[in-house]
Amino acid sequence: MAALKIENIYKKFGSVEVLKGISLDVASGEFLVLVGPSGCGKSTLLNLIAGLETVSAGSIMIGDRVVNDISPKDRDIAMVFQSYALYPNMNIRKNLSFGLETRKMPKAQIQEIVQKVSTLLQIQNLLDRKPSELSGGQRQRVAMGRALARNPKVFLFDEPLSNLDAKLRVEMRTEIKRLHQRINTTIVYVTHDQIEAMTMADRIAIMKDGIVQQFDTPENVYDNPSNRFVAGFIGSPSMNFMPAKVGIDAGQAFLIMDTGNGRSHKLTVPREISPLAPWNDREVIFGIRPEQITEDTKRSRETGKNNIINCEVQVVEPTGPDTLVFIQLNGVEVTCRVHPAAARRPGETMALQVDMSKAIFFHPETGERI
Amino acid sequence: MMKSIADKLERQLPRLVLAPTVLAIMVFVYGFILWTAWVSFTNSTLLPKYEFQGFFQYVKLFGNDRWWVACQNLAIFGSLFIFICIALGLLLAILLDQRIRCEGAIRAVYLYPMALSFIVTGTAWKWMLNPSLGLERLMHQFGFTGFTFDWLVNSEMSIYTVVIAGVWQSTGFVMAMFLAGLRGIDDAIIQAAQVDGAGLPRIYRCIIIPSLRPVFFSSIIILSHIAIKSFDLVVALTSGGPGYSSDLPATFMYAFAFNRNRLGFGAASAMVMFGAVMGIIVPYLYSELRGKKHA
Ligand SMILES: Nc1ncnc2c1ncn2[C@@H]1O[C@H](COP(=O)(O)OP(=O)(O)O)[C@@H](O)[C@H]1O
Ligand SMILES: [Mg+2]
Numbered sequence: 177m178a179a180l181k182i183e184n185i186y187k188k189f190g191s192v193e194v195l196k197g198i199s200l201d202v203a204s205g206e207f208l209v210l211v212g213p214s215g216c217g218k219s220t221l222l223n224l225i226a227g228l229e230t231v232s233a234g235s236i237m238i239g240d241r242v243v244n245d246i247s248p249k250d251r252d253i254a255m256v257f258q259s260y261a262l263y264p265n266m267n268i269r270k271n272l273s274f275g276l277e278t279r280k281m282p283k284a285q286i287q288e289i290v291q292k293v294s295t296l297l298q299i300q301n302l303l304d305r306k307p308s309e310l311s312g313g314q315r316q317r318v319a320m321g322r323a324l325a326r327n328p329k330v331f332l333f334d335e336p337l338s339n340l341d342a343k344l345r346v347e348m349r350t351e352i353k354r355l356h357q358r359i360n361t362t363i364v365y366v367t368h369d370q371i372e373a374m375t376m377a378d379r380i381a382i383m384k385d386g387i388v389q390q391f392d393t394p395e396n397v398y399d400n401p402s403n404r405f406v407a408g409f410i411g412s413p414s415m416n417f418m419p420a421k422v423g424i425d426a427g428q429a430f431l432i433m434d435t436g437n438g439r440s441h442k443l444t445v446p447r448e449i450s451p452l453a454p455w456n457d458r459e460v461i462f463g464i465r466p467e468q469i470t471e472d473t474k475r476s477r478e479t480g481k482n483n484i485i486n487c488e489v490q491v492v493e494p495t496g497p498d499t500l501v502f503i504q505l506n507g508v509e510v511t512c513r514v515h516p517a518a519a520r521r522p523g524e525t526m527a528l529q530v531d532m533s534k535a536i537f538f539h540p541e542t543g544e545r546i
Numbered sequence: 547m548m549k550s551i552a553d554k555l556e557r558q559l560p561r562l563v564l565a566p567t568v569l570a571i572m573v574f575v576y577g578f579i580l581w582t583a584w585v586s587f588t589n590s591t592l593l594p595k596y597e598f599q600g601f602f603q604y605v606k607l608f609g610n611d612r613w614w615v616a617c618q619n620l621a622i623f624g625s626l627f628i629f630i631c632i633a634l635g636l637l638l639a640i641l642l643d644q645r646i647r648c649e650g651a652i653r654a655v656y657l658y659p660m661a662l663s664f665i666v667t668g669t670a671w672k673w674m675l676n677p678s679l680g681l682e683r684l685m686h687q688f689g690f691t692g693f694t695f696d697w698l699v700n701s702e703m704s705i706y707t708v709v710i711a712g713v714w715q716s717t718g719f720v721m722a723m724f725l726a727g728l729r730g731i732d733d734a735i736i737q738a739a740q741v742d743g744a745g746l747p748r749i750y751r752c753i754i755i756p757s758l759r760p761v762f763f764s765s766i767i768i769l770s771h772i773a774i775k776s777f778d779l780v781v782a783l784t785s786g787g788p789g790y791s792s793d794l795p796a797t798f799m800y801a802f803a804f805n806r807n808r809l810g811f812g813a814a815s816a817m818v819m820f821g822a823v824m825g826i827i828v829p830y831l832y833s834e835l836r837g838k839k840h841a
Binding site: 255 | 732734737738739740743744748753756757759
């Protein structure tokens with residue numbers, strides 16, 4: 177059953193159209209992440225779901241009710257804000273109970289819930305403090321506690337981790353995910369950080385300029401991006417894109433790669449992924465992830481069907497488990513991910529194996545997937 | 547050699563520049579406070595005399611009916627003035643904060659009275675409240691011949707006309723302070739409260755107004771010192787009359803020290819006012835400075 181169903185939503189602020197026809201449906205208990213660059217309308221969409229803004233067109237259903245004209249308090253949602261938005265004049269206990277008191281819940285029950293939530297989030301010892309006396313991470317927990325206490329049908333999170341330092345962010349990421357597995361409530365989570373999106377989501381909606389570019393599982397979004405924007409946005413380091421001319425020889429498509437110093441190399445495209453027939457002798461955008469260009473090993477030589485290129489190493493960046501090697505192909509910089517022991521030094525030539533089975537191609541003008 | 551003189555000069559320059567101001571303040575503010583204190587213990591009349599006479603001016607002061615009327619008036623004026631200014635200022639600020647149109651213009655309208663001196667305010671209200679010139683006459687001309695509004699000439703009510711004029715002048719300023727406070731509140735807090743199910747009245751009562759506490763505090767301090775030193779408003783509006791029914795301590799002091807040539811008596815009343823102001827200002831400064839250290 178869908179816990180949340182958004183149909184063809186438009187939102188205008190004055191004459192500026194911020195959301196341009198968004199449709200999403202979220203199953204009960206699902207963890208949906210809305211991800212996209214800053215200003216693409218994620219918060220606006222979340223505010224529409226919460227009822228803090230009204231839609232210009234389209235409909236929103238929570239459970240089996242259309243909630244377009246229902247006020248935030250009756251939508252059965254709870255929200256965690258980027259700035260935490262704790263009530264500054266109240267202590268933490270009051271912050272947690274305020275929403276329950278507003279709903280006229282009996283005192284004893286409120287106390288019980290506050291106790292339960294604060295134990296779950298390990299904030300029992302903070303209950304009598306004011307928000308200003310808490311650290312960022314503690315405020316973050318209280319903000320989540322306030323939402324949890326309400327036990328709503330849908331949780332909305334608006335970039336809840338972006339004000340934390342890197343280490344705490346990673347910890348809280350895991351913690352939120354664990355929490356979700358425990359309480360199993362539907363979550364809509366907004367972030368601009370694609371790693372957060374990939375690690376937490378059951379499904380990801382990638383937005384740009386008020387339009388959903390792709391709405392799919394993390395695996396599919398990563399392996400089968402529907403356009404160049406999604407391909408470039410998801411994954412770190414980012415996917416390599418290079419213009420490449422297509423050739424077809426005896427039914428076998430290949431790409432002509434300039435490896436520098438006037439030499440060139442033909443990369444054969446496996447037949448099963450080759451939608452390139454109509455593109456003979458034309459240029460496409462060839463996309464390949466850094467981990468698909470690795471050092472030349474014996475095993476890869478057996479399976480790789482001779483897709484080995486010799487290139488001059490330009491820059492080397494060790495990351496620990498892997499080393500990133502930067503080369504030039506068809507005049508653009510390309511990142512390769514190799515085993516640290518195999519990395520050559522800048523200026524040296526290195527043999528690199530290109531795994532073409534996961535290569536993807538984009539239309540050079542529209543950026544759409546071919 | 548030259549260099550060391552230049553160095554010395556440079557080091558002393560700030561002190562040299564500030565010295566005249568410091569000197570002037572020492573003499574004309576603190577010096578004269580001490581001088582007034584001394585005079586209040588003497589039997590000075592038109593001209594100061596300097597032989598010490600003890601507390602007899604203070605004893606006389608606290609036995610003086612007119613002084614008690616002035617103090618009572620200050621209590622009425624001060625409490626009403628502060629309360630109404632804050633209530634009205636807060637209300638206007640909340641209304642203005644609803645993102646209405648032409649907010650800038652409306653804000654300016656409310657703030658303009660601030661730009662007038664109390665003399666102008668007093669004079670303008672004197673005309674408006676004068677039964678034979680202003681509001682009452684206007685209503686009579688409209689045909690409401692039964693309408694009377696004679697507070698200005700009614701010794702029971704005259705102090706309330708001072709309240710009206712004072713409120714008219716200072717509300718805009720209080721409103722501006724509250725508006726700044728309201729604008730400083732994170733919108734997300736209000737949204738969070740909405741999602742938590744609170745209606746606007748509850749949001750204002752439980753969250754917004756309590757978090758404006760520092761603004762209340764500053765407003766009360768500022769308004770109470772305006773109230774205590776109110777002088778020009780009363781002089782322009784009622785001249786303390788009818789009789790001495792709308793006297794405030796400041797006009798009382800002026801009347802005795804300079805009109806009735808009882809300098810020592812006036813000085814004693816000035817010292818009592820000084821004590822009252824210090825009683826308000828010192829705790830305020832103390833808490834402000836301590837707060838700074840904490841932050
Ligand atoms: N209340 C508003 N009035 C006018 N424009 C707005 C308003 N809220 C957001 N916008 C505009 O809508 C766009 C999307 O904003 P937002 O949803 O906050 O982006 P995101 O959360 O993805 O960073 C931005 O260009 C922003 O300027
Ligand atoms: Mg945002």
